[in-house]
Amino acid sequence: MNSRKIELVVGFFVALAIAAVLMLAFNVANKGITGEGETYDLYAKFDNIGGLKVRSAVKVGGVTVGRVTSIKLDDKDFTPVVTLTIAKQYTNFPETSSVSILTSGLLGEQYVGLQPGFSFDGIEPLKEGDFIEDTKSALVLEDLIGQFLFSKSKD
Amino acid sequence: MNWLANLGAWVIEKIAATGRASQVLYGALVAVPRPIKNTPLVIRQMYVVGVQSLLIIVVSGLFIGMVMALQGYTILVDYGAEDSLGPMVALSLLRELGPVVTALLFAGRAGSALTAEIGLMKATEQLSSLEMMAIDPLRRVIAPRFWAGFICMPMLAVIFSAVGILGGHLVGVDWLGVDSGSYWSIMQSTVDFRADVLNGVIKSFVFAVIVTWIAVFKGYDCLPTSEGISKATTETVVHSSLTVLGLDFILTALMFGIE
Numbered sequence: 505m506n507s508r509k510i511e512l513v514v515g516f517f518v519a520l521a522i523a524a525v526l527m528l529a530f531n532v533a534n535k536g537i538t539g540e541g542e543t544y545d546l547y548a549k550f551d552n553i554g555g556l557k558v559r560s561a562v563k564v565g566g567v568t569v570g571r572v573t574s575i576k577l578d579d580k581d582f583t584p585v586v587t588l589t590i591a592k593q594y595t596n597f598p599e600t601s602s603v604s605i606l607t608s609g610l611l612g613e614q615y616v617g618l619q620p621g622f623s624f625d626g627i628e629p630l631k632e633g634d635f636i637e638d639t640k641s642a643l644v645l646e647d648l649i650g651q652f653l654f655s656k657s658k659d
Numbered sequence: 660m661n662w663l664a665n666l667g668a669w670v671i672e673k674i675a676a677t678g679r680a681s682q683v684l685y686g687a688l689v690a691v692p693r694p695i696k697n698t699p700l701v702i703r704q705m706y707v708v709g710v711q712s713l714l715i716i717v718v719s720g721l722f723i724g725m726v727m728a729l730q731g732y733t734i735l736v737d738y739g740a741e742d743s744l745g746p747m748v749a750l751s752l753l754r755e756l757g758p759v760v761t762a763l764l765f766a767g768r769a770g771s772a773l774t775a776e777i778g779l780m781k782a783t784e785q786l787s788s789l790e791m792m793a794i795d796p797l798r799r800v801i802a803p804r805f806w807a808g809f810i811c812m813p814m815l816a817v818i819f820s821a822v823g824i825l826g827g828h829l830v831g832v833d834w835l836g837v838d839s840g841s842y843w844s845i846m847q848s849t850v851d852f853r854a855d856v857l858n859g860v861i862k863s864f865v866f867a868v869i870v871t872w873i874a875v876f877k878g879y880d881c882l883p884t885s886e887g888i889s890k891a892t893t894e895t896v897v898h899s900s901l902t903v904l905g906l907d908f909i910l911t912a913l914m915f916g917i918e
Contacts, residue, residue, distance in 0.1 A: 507699060510706045517710045521814030524821035531843065532749050532824060533852035561848065568848070 542592035543570065544632040548603045553584045554614055554642025556605055561615040562588050569594040572616060588616060588636075597630045598623035604640035614642060680876045686797030687805040687875070700803035701810075708769045708804070709811030713818070715768055716761060720819040723756060724748060724826025732835050744837050745846035748827035749820075753850065753859045754915065757820035759907050762866035765812050766899040770874035773804055774895040777878025778888035786879075801875050808871030809864070816863035858914045865910060870899040 553575065562570040570590035578585050588603070600621025607614050621638075623629070630636065727748050735741045777800065780786050786796040824846075831837045850856070874895045881891035 507703070511702055513710050514702050514705045517705070517713060517811075518814065520713075521817055524814075524817045527821050528753070528817065528856050529852055532753075532821075532846055533850045533856050559851070 543589045544592060544595075545573070546588045546590060546630055546632075546634055546636055548586050548588060548616075548636040548639050549578065549583050550586060550605065550639050550641045551583060552641040552644060553586060554605055554644055556586065556614045556616065556642065560613065562590060562618055563615055564594070564597075564618045564620065569618070586616070588618075595629065597621075598627050599630060599634075600627055600638070601630065601636060602638035602640065603636050605642035607643070676880070679880055680872070683797065683801060683876045683879050684805075684872055686795070687802040697798075697803060697806075700799075701806050704803045704807035705811055708773070708807045709815065712765060712768045712811070712815060715764055716815045716819050717822050719760065719764060720752075720757075720822035721826040721829075723760065724752065724823030724828075725830045727751060727756075727823070728827035728829075728831040728835070732831060732837070741831075741835075741837050742841040742845055744827070744831045745842040745844075746849035748831070749824050749846045749850050750855060752820045752823040752827075753855045755907070755911070757816045757823065758859050758863035758866055759903060761812060761816040761819045761863060762870055762903040763900055765808075765815065765867075766870045766874070766896050766903070769808065769811075770870050770895050770899055771892045773808070773871070773874040774878040774881070774892045775888060777801070777804070777875060778881040778883075778891050781879065781881065782883040782885070782888060784883075801879060804875055805871050808874070809867045812867035812870065813860055813863040817860065820859065862907070862910050862914075865906065866903050869902050869906065873899045873902065 556572060556575065558572055558575060560572045561568045562572065570588055572586055573589040574587040576585050576587075577583070597618065598621045600623070602619045602621060604617050604619070605614055606617045618636075621627075728744060731744050731747045732741055735743055735747070777786075780796075780800065786800065789796045789799060828839070828842060832839045832842050877891040877895045877898075881887045
């Protein structure tokens with residue numbers, strides 16, 4: 505086989521590898537809300553975060569607008585503080601917005617649902633570093649069963 | 660007393676072999692700064708090492724993806740979670756099976772051939788003749804093969820993963836009836852480019868160095884007899900497979916073990 509032909513076949517091989525990388529990058533991996541592009545951080549304190557993990561999605565009405573980028577425990581009042589990194593293209597959520605930890609499906613993974621509140625005069629939009637005051641914790645199945653049994657026993 | 664002497668001889672031989680292996684690697688690595696002169700040699704070796712391994716990689720990737728989809732489906736369907744088939748196939752291929760199985764196949768398909776070729780060059784005194792002509796065999800023979808293996812194996816691993824994911828799609832979606840949209844979309848929301856794809860590629864670069872290094876060293880260092888070559892070829896496959904599997908655990912622990 506002459507060397508021109510070999511170069512051609514090797515070129516084909518390299519092109520195939522590049523095509524595979526592109527497929528993995530654009531078709532398999534998430535193009536990444538928070539992967540690239542500009543973002544801003546919001547914070548929320550929960551009583552209980554359940555099974556929420558770093559990299560869980562933040563959704564508004566089912567649309568992913570950001571991701572959880574860190575979970576820490578506040579060292580004064582011992583409640584978890586969750587950092588929500590939101591893409592810059594989704595701004596102007598009013599201060600009255602609330603966040604809750606929801607589960608997709610019965611056994612699915614947990615995500616943060618952001619419910620935009622009403623905006624009227626005197627209500628400012630959420631900015632970088634703001635805390636979202638109105639939070640609802642994760643539903644813990646054991647607590648739920650406990651409440652159910654407790655209310656049953658009172659009947 | 661005799662066994663103590665044997666132990667000492669064994670340890671000295673291992674240390675000496677490590678030294679000779681490092682010498683081979685050093686000799687191969689310092690040959691880089693002459694890219695223009697060496698490029699045709701590297702391309703020729705990429706053809707031998709990479710292109711000729713393409714078929715076995717594509718076929719194995721396809722079948723491993725198909726088997727994983729079939730096995731995963733039978734387990735996941737019990738929990739009504741067959742939509743998670745996509746991330747299961749993609750993550751196990753990208754993180755583990757892609758780099759590891761490619762390295763094992765590469766050791767068997769290309770590594771053994773490298774060892775046998777270099778070993779036969781040594782046995783027929785071609786390497787000594789090169790030295791007689793003042794050509795460094797490390798630069799002329801070893802370096803292009805080493806670099807070709809180093810470049811080709813990550814590319815083969817990436818192709819393996821991509822083909823495997825398509826194979827999983829073939830069985831999961833087209834045969835077993837998982838929804839095509841959820842196969843891709845849940846995969847996209849779970850797989851992270853930096854954490855999963857890039858870490859897998861880094862793994863396969865490490866494996867590429869190990870497998871190619873062992874292959875060229877075993878060939879360069881073998882006894883120049885037909886028996887020596889056959890022993891060296893066997894050792895290439897055994898040693899590189901064991902090293903890859905052992906190293907894979909350490910790399911996995913470092914990359915994915917700790918949050």
